[in-house]
Amino acid sequence: MRHNWWRWGLVLIAILVVFIPSQLWLKQRITQYKSNYRTPLNPTIMVPGSSASQNRFDALITQLRKETKRTHSVLKVQVAENGRITYTGSIKRGDNQPFIVIAFENNRDGYQNINKQAKWLNLAFKDLVKTYRFNHFSMLGHSNGGLILSVFLEKYLAATPRVTPERLMTIATPYNMESDSTTKQTAILRELIKGRKRLPKKLTVYSVAGTENYSSDGTVPANSVNQGKYVFQNQVAHYTQITVTGDDTTHSDLPQNKQIVLLIRQFLLKETLPSKDRFPVTTQPQSRDASDADLP
DSSP states (O other), X not given: OHHHHHHHHHHHHXXXXXXXXXXHHHHHHHHHHHHHOOOSOOOEEEEOOTTOOTTTTHHHHHHHHHHHTOOOOEEEEEEOTTSOEEEEEOOOTTOSSOEXXXXXXXXXXXXXXXXXXXXXXXXXXXXXXXXHOOOEEEEEEETHHHHHHHHHHXXXXXXXXXOEEEEEEEESOOTTTTOOOSSOOOHHHHHHHHTGGGSOTTOEEEXXXXXXXXXXXXXXXXXXXXTTHHHHTTTSSEEEEEEEESTTOSGGGGGGOHHHHHHIIIIISOOOOXXXXXXXXXXXXXXXXXXXXXXX
């Protein structure tokens, strides 16, 4: 009997020696698969600036649909001050590159409101990930919408693990608010610089400025837009500054500016454009200074 127990003990030990490593290996492979798997759904999240509604990007979306010859379904989200989320529209089955516009009942300007809006953005974002189960996305922010997205990336995104932001394009975002100074920093710029270590390291950022007279788009000083380099440079994978001049470069016209529409198609939507439409703008390795490209 003792001899039989000894043999059974050896069998049990042999099973454990094989079973435990195989389970650890399987668990590791599943974890690796989950981390490497990219969902087909890859939305572009759009955030409007202060005083703008969820309809702010309608003209831009119409233009993108026309030029890309793709439907691009649109889901509009509004977050109330009490955190209640309202949806309008839908993401159509089979559309893997929809637009999701997130706006706020309290869309007022100001440092404190921008921080509140970033918090509300996070509420909507978590609900969207839970509902649609995507794990990578891009972002577009106009004016203060770019500030809201920047605060969100620093303060809240880490709470939603295994969801990767790939690209961020900000249009006329006043990183130093209304200040034209190149030396004095406003509260929002100081906060963003202080928290920049928390930015996603693999993110690619495009900061687009529009100028009527090479100093302002009529609302936001070009120097304020350019202060974004102190937030992103050497913190993300790539950071590029782009200046658009010419027609339709006033602050409110920029989202539907023809040059910016091409930038969105080329860099956010990753379209292969005809050579005549491509912009000679490339992201720079962070060992070098970010580039400024003046687009004719």
